[in-house]
Amino acid sequence: MSDKISMKAVAVDALRLMRLRAKVYLGGAVAGVIIALPLMLSFGSDGSSSGLAIAGWGVMLLLSPLVYMVVFHDSLMALRGTPKVLPARFVHRYLLVLWKYFLLALMTFSVAELCAVVLGAFIFMSGNVPHAISDIYIPVTTVVMSVSTYLLVRWGMALPAASVCDVSAFRRSWRMTRGHVLRMLLFALPYAVLVGVGVAVNLAAMRDRTFEPFSPAYLLYMVVGTAVFWYTFAAFTIWYERLRMRYESTLNPEQTGDSGEASMSKKISPFAVVKEAVALGWRRKWTFTGLVLAGFAPALLVLLLSVGMAASLATPGGAPGFGLAALLSGVVYILGLLFLATTTNHLAVTMQRGTGKAIPRPFWPAMGRVFVRGLILCLIFLGAALVVMVSLGAVAFSLLGDPAQPGISNPPALVGIILVGVVAYFLLLAFLLRLGVMLPGAAVGHVVKVREALALTRGHGWRMFWSLMMVSIPVAILWVIVQGGMVVGGPEREMGATGVLGIVLLLVIDLFSWSVLIAANAIWYEKLRLRAAGPGAGFGPAFEFETAPASHADPRAGSGVGPYADLPEEK
Known part of the structure; x- marks a missing residue:
């Protein structure tokens, strides 16, 4: 039967x-x-x-x-x-x-x-x-x-x-x-x-x-x-x-724990990370909002300075101060981003350890560590992107001919090059996400080198990528819905109360999504750190540091090694 x-x-x-x-x-x-x-x-x-x-x-x-x-x-x-x-x-x-x-x-x-x-x-x-x-x-x-x-x-x-x-x-x-x-x-x-x-x-x-x-x-x-x-x-x-x-x-008692699932996976669930990031961001929503606004405020200042510089270039004798203004704008912009990366990552990591402090002590050395790690990330990204662009450009020129000539002589080759470019972009993004754990580590005094970051995130690159997509795609959909509502309403509504409401909604969506993304990266760092600190998983002295009072140096039941990470199973 x-x-x-x-x-x-x-x-x-x-x-x-x-x-x-x-x-x-x-x-x-x-x-x-x-x-x-x-x-x-x-x-x-x-x-x-x-x-x-x-x-x-x-x-x-x-x-x-x-x-x-x-x-x-x-x-x-x-x-x-x-x-x-x-x-x-x-x-x-x-x-x-x-x-x-x-x-x-x-x-x-x-x-x-x-x-x-x-x-x-x-x-x-x-x-x-x-x-x-x-x-x-x-x-x-x-x-x-x-x-x-x-x-x-x-x-x-x-x-x-x-x-x-x-x-x-x-x-x-x-x-x-x-x-x-x-x-x-x-x-x-x-x-x-x-x-x-x-x-x-x-x-x-x-x-x-x-x-x-x-x-x-x-x-x-x-x-x-x-x-x-x-x-x-x-x-x-x-x-x-x-x-x-x-x-x-079909499951026996040895296979079923409290959750009724089979033997637990050793990988960290991206769903659990995103869920915990949303909860963490909501718990300190006003703090995260203030830090994000403070970090991006210099970007608005740079925009205003750019408008002023463009106007000065258009007038006779206005060009001499352009170089100094551009330099100051860049410095202000970078300082704002460094402040944002340092404080939000420190807050997200320390919240998981039971303290939840935004400003590290001492502050400037922590900001310097974040600057060095961020500079390394930028250099790696620029180098890898340059290699990919030059390679694809050479292949495109050899297969498609001179781009100055009208028309496309080989449409299938063009489609293939586009697909290769998209795949290369996602591979590079997943690789950079693996290196991204260097930032929260630097914010809390743990200098993670490139090799250690790759060892720490081994087997989790695409999980980290998927957690990013779970936040980014909904935000993109909400943007389309809100902007669609503004456009469908006509020019009058777009410039009136409907437009103002739409802009406010987009601002709220952006602020909260930034909080969730930053918290998710910090959660990945902390859970991977706890996972690596288990018996026989040592990565060297970089992982030997004093933990905060509410943290745990060794993995325990539910600390990032099961299918639901640290989230308790609901009954």
């Missing part, structure tokens, strides 16, 4: 679950339609000149996870014999589900788009250059949808897990679904086909802003689509509970 979960049993149990919790599923369906209403109206004839599209996407992103969390929680509690609609610690649980929801969308979108780029590059490099984008729309869209659906099935079990305080690691979801992906995809197929048909039929009307969301045909489509979606939702709830029980039955 097969040990696989029966599709028939899941289908029957999903219907039973919907009948048992009919009021909850009906409420979820109504709430889902209300949440989607602004987005649907934005495609209609009345939404072309308003910010409904931006507002609709914002409402969808913020409130959809809330509805899913409530229905997931109630359904799973009913399956476990204790029906309860709202979870305990409601706000905390919602924020966790929202975070998992966002990460799931980000990871799925990133991988799917990468596959689309690779496919498009392959089409170009094969010599079959399309005459229009529409010529490759179908194959690229098919690849993106297929990859996205597969990844949503493999990673999607983290959402119901987060709703009921189970272990919600994406790695656990991937392991749980092993061997059942095809069966789960068959359950998702009807709704995926229904969505595809709806988009194909209404795409032209949405593009032309003639879409009618209240037409009888679309209302019928909405009723059918909503019913199919929530049945699929109930089926995946059953899938999660059955897969969870099946997975946990």
